[in-house]
Ligand SMILES: [Zn+2]
């Protein structure tokens with residue numbers, strides 16, 4: 001897949017948000033999202049810093065609540081039944097956030113696009129960014145790239161960027177490995 005760097009980063013932000021916020025806490029129960037790493041203002045600040053979101057501004061409890069609500073909208077795109085349904089959801093996200101692409105080279109960065117003014121509420125800014133990133137994936141690579149982890153105990157979503165569209169797990173080091181270990185143990189039990 002050939003995302004430009006900026007879009008690529010924003011796709012990852014959308015994925016991390018939809019998966020619950022900050023890095024995986026470890027415990028996994030069924031249901032979505034698998035963990036909740038977005039319960040406090042501090043957790044939201046950390047997420048924004050990790051994804052280099054510029055001009056985060058003053059963040060309050062209201063922002064946390066609004067960004068938490070955005071997560072289910074993002075997951076709905078992955079869980080859509082058809083490409084058309086996914087496209088409609090992304091279009092609704094963009095329309096509601098009043099996305100308006102504007103070139104900027106703030107803080108010495110290379111020219112890039114912002115989709116909302118920095119004065120817009122944080123959740124609307126993230127919704128516009130994530131909407132544009134998902135629009136890019138749907139346009140360039142197709143709905144089939146939006147996948148949910150194949151592990152029984154994980155409901156994380158991811159974008160399958162593999163050449164032959166064969167990726168099954170959100171994380172090869174955790175989920176795929178855990179499934180392999182479980183299968184190995186099951187084979188051992190069967191042999192006993
Ligand atoms: Zn920027």
Ligand SMILES: [Zn+2]
Pocket residue numbers: 149150151154155156169170171175
């Ligand atoms: Zn997983």
